Amino acid sequence: MILTPDKIQAILQEAAHFPRPSAAAIEALNIAQRGHGWISDELLKEVAELLGMSPADLDSVATFYNLIYRRPVGKRVIHYCNSVSCWMLGAEDNRRYLSQKLGIGLGETTGDGEYTLLPIVCLGACDKAPVLMVGDETHFNVDPAKLDDVLGETGAP
Numbered sequence: 151m152i153l154t155p156d157k158i159q160a161i162l163q164e165a166a167h168f169p170r171p172s173a174a175a176i177e178a179l180n181i182a183q184r185g186h187g188w189i190s191d192e193l194l195k196e197v198a199e200l201l202g203m204s205p206a207d208l209d210s211v212a213t214f215y216n217l218i219y220r221r222p223v224g225k226r227v228i229h230y231c232n233s234v235s236c237w238m239l240g241a242e243d244n245r246r247y248l249s250q251k252l253g254i255g256l257g258e259t260t261g262d263g264e265y266t267l268l269p270i271v272c273l274g275a276c277d278k279a280p281v282l283m284v285g286d287e288t289h290f291n292v293d294p295a296k297l298d299d300v301l302g303e304t305g306a307p
């Protein structure tokens with residue numbers, strides 16, 4: 151068993167808010183992911199069992215939702231928005247700068263396990279494009295000149 155008793159309790163409490171426990175799938179996955187960093191197959195099975203779902207059905211939720219990770223990721227995940235407004239205003243310049251600075255491509259993690267770089271769809275702040283997230287922090291109007299500060303704020307080397 152990977153899930154701790156307090157996480158099992160939290161997932162069951164969340165599921166109790168809905169007529170069907172499967173409606174709590176995203177929050178349950180978030181709870182399970184906290185502390186583990188990602189959702190392994192074993193963890194997925196445990197959460198699915200608590201929600202009365204098949205692992206395959208829960209996996210389809212997990213893989214659809216951008217902030218649930220089905221593979222190991224770095225301590226901080228950089229999600230850069232590559233939807234149209236951000237793309238038009240320089241998201242690709244930011245992506246190139248980050249790839250060069252960190253030495254990783256999309257979907258990759260730095261050798262020290264610190265950062266993973268992933269694209270994400272529109273974050274709903276198109277008027278402040280380009281937008282990216284580093285962990286839970288969202289950064290607006292980002293350009294390459296600001297990226298060192300953005301990473302510095304979150305403890306990058």
Ligand code: FES
Binds near residue numbers: 275
């Ligand atoms: S397109 Fe990037 S925030 Fe909307």
